[in-house]
Amino acid sequence: MKNLFKRLSTFAGDYSGVCNAAHHMNCLTVLHGHGGCIGGVSTCDDFELDEHDMKIFFTKISEVDAVTGNDNKIIDMIVQAGKDIPCDFILLCGSPIPMLIGTDYRAWKRLIEKRIDLPVIALDTKGFDRYDKGEEALFHALIDTFTQDPKKKRNRVNVIGDTALNGWNSEMRESFRETLAQEYEEVLFWSKDVQMEEISSASEATLNIAVSVSAVSVVKKLYERYGTAYQIGMDSYGCVEKQVDDKQPRYRKNDSEKKILLVGEQVMMNALRSCLRKDFGVLNVSVATFFQLDKEIAEDGDHELYGEDDYERILAAEGEYDVIIGDPELRVFGGYHTFVDLPQIAVSGRVISDSIPNLYGKYGYEFLKKGLKQ
Incomplete structure (x- = not known):
């Protein structure tokens, strides 16, 4: 079936x-x-x-x-x-x-x-x-x-889509907040800070950031309705750590030649892919998701999965990956040399929620560095 x-x-x-x-x-x-x-x-x-x-x-x-x-x-x-x-x-x-x-x-x-x-x-x-x-x-x-026409624009940023099911936790929000607070007076995470009053004044923000695919169409609606600038993902705010010395790349040559599959929420996986390319030199990175795949932010070779059959078909067609990063439940399907656990509550439930890492900035870099060393 x-x-x-x-x-x-x-x-x-x-x-x-x-x-x-x-x-x-x-x-x-x-x-x-x-x-x-x-x-x-x-x-x-x-x-x-x-x-x-x-x-x-x-x-x-x-x-x-x-x-x-x-x-x-x-x-x-x-x-x-x-x-x-x-x-x-x-x-x-x-x-x-x-x-x-x-x-x-x-x-x-x-x-x-x-x-x-x-x-x-x-x-x-x-x-x-x-x-x-x-x-x-x-x-x-x-x-x-609830959202009303803006009375005035404020130095405010709305971060939309930062839910637990998308892989966000308090530590990750606070890490991202520290960066945004350097530029914005108000930093509002929609799954932490907002009530009906903040939703009513959402149109007064300077910028909306969609940090999950469920928020992409939302920031576009706010742009069309109120002209608020938007951004998809966190790349512009240093989700990858800057090189300390450009003459000394921090990745090993064999890392750059690896073939890697990222399985999870699309916007989050796109951020990890950016980090793998910029900080580790890995070019052959593809994203797969069992949830929505927005074609505008997808690359050739990315996959929208509707069930186990689709995932098994990818593994059979692509051959063994050097590294697969995804929920631990995917381990049983094989198709990898190294598997890096990245729990997703929407897949395996909150029984392993203590293992969900902070993937923002230097923490995301350390997560990938540790995984590639396995």
Whole structure:
């Protein structure tokens, strides 16, 4: 059966992406489903949940309610929860069963807003798309709902897409923040610093930086709507460490001749590829991802993978790689001389979240240097 996963675990779904990207915000997140979906969100797909008091409500509809579509009962529960729990807005997202019975979330939004003085964002997630689609949908909805025309431009930069599922952690944010703070008075990471007020004034920023593929279309929308300059990736801000002495290259000749495959989130892997080329002289580097691949920032030889079959096909066609860098679950497929572990929560869950490295600046360089020495 095509794309049947026999060795990999299930990837984080679109509703996990929504919950992950919103977990720090002062909102009531409502995940609508029959049962079980909340387990993946709270125990597998976000290692940063423990850092915030997330307000999440799971409807856990019964079989009778699912079959009969007893929406009024569920809407009553959501309205009451919105009254009992202090929040700035209500965020609705769905799962597979509501999709099968055709739940009308736009109607829910209208009914809830009539009964409670809170804005409602409704996202028709289904659980079949992957996490980055959910993140992207949430980012667009936040802008469409809250962002206002700028009163004035400020010396501010928005960093969008810095979620745990994309490989970001607190250490990496602070390392990047130190660099950006040298140029900007305000540095806002959308998965750490922003609430509804900051989203409302997003148009006043000088620059938006998309640090994951889920944010690429978002920074382009902000450019088209408000004229805000944007950048994709971190390369312009020294994600690779500068040469101390240009006459003394810091890479070995045999490193430059290696064939390397990077498997992970596209924007992050592009940053590692840039580092491999600039600091290690490796030219033959390709990127593969099980998630979105934006063609505008891809190179010839990059791969969008839809399942295990595609990954196995690449390994068979390309022959053995000198180095593969990716989630440890990919080790079982072989196809490498050296494998460097780079855990991705969206693939293997948060059980190995303690192993997620800081990949910004000198830390990314040290990670690659250690991996190539294996």
